[in-house]
Amino acid sequence: MTIYNVASAQMMHSLGVWFASVLKPNCVVSFFGDLAAGKTTFIKGMAESLGVDPNTVNSPTFQYLNIYQGPYQDSPSIFHFDLYRLENSEDFLAMGFEELFCRGGITCIEWAERIGAILPKNCIHVSIAHTENGQRQVKIEPLEIVS
Numbered sequence: 187m188t189i190y191n192v193a194s195a196q197m198m199h200s201l202g203v204w205f206a207s208v209l210k211p212n213c214v215v216s217f218f219g220d221l222a223a224g225k226t227t228f229i230k231g232m233a234e235s236l237g238v239d240p241n242t243v244n245s246p247t248f249q250y251l252n253i254y255q256g257p258y259q260d261s262p263s264i265f266h267f268d269l270y271r272l273e274n275s276e277d278f279l280a281m282g283f284e285e286l287f288c289r290g291g292i293t294c295i296e297w298a299e300r301i302g303a304i305l306p307k308n309c310i311h312v313s314i315a316h317t318e319n320g321q322r323q324v325k326i327e328p329l330e331i332v333s
């Protein structure tokens with residue numbers, strides 16, 4: 187496990203840029219953290235790292251999934267879920283979303299606790315917490331996958 191103290195939204199973005207650069211296709215990344223913790227900010231950095239315009243990245247609030255395609259034919263797709271409004275993991279399975287975990291892309295799941303029971307065993311957890319001074323603490327586990 188690694189813990190980062192992240193002082194600004196810009197630093198959160200940069201952490202996402204670095205993080206994505208060490209991922210492999212078919213990685214699933216689950217995000218935990220309250221409203222406005224900084225999950226989407228981190229994912230925008232990941233998108234930039236993978237060649238996607240971060241301005242096109244938004245929490246897909248009124249649908250569960252956004253898909254972003256990188257610039258090259260063999261660039262991994264980014265499957266960006268926001269499950270805030272999902273009732274339970276049965277609904278996720280019923281929509282066939284689980285199949286996307288192994289389509290050669292990078293999957294990012296905001297509000298991953300909604301499907302905690304069916305997250306893949308090798309999923310990387312990114313937990314973001316507000317700190318008293320208005321900054322954020324980011325915990326990434328397990329360390330060995332991203333080092």
Ligand SMILES: Nc1ncnc2c1ncn2[C@@H]1O[C@H](COP(=O)(O)OP(=O)(O)OP(=O)(O)O)[C@@H](O)[C@H]1O
Binds near residue numbers: 194196198219222
């Ligand atoms: N380390 C940080 N320090 C201070 N502000 C930050 C930090 N990281 C992100 N922010 C700011 O927090 C706000 C919310 O960020 P963001 O939309 O990424 O949160 P979120 O976790 O995706 O929220 P939601 O659950 O609503 O989707 C934004 O204004 C962003 O700029």
Ligand SMILES: [Mg+2]
Binds near residue numbers: 225226227245268296
């Ligand atoms: Mg968000």
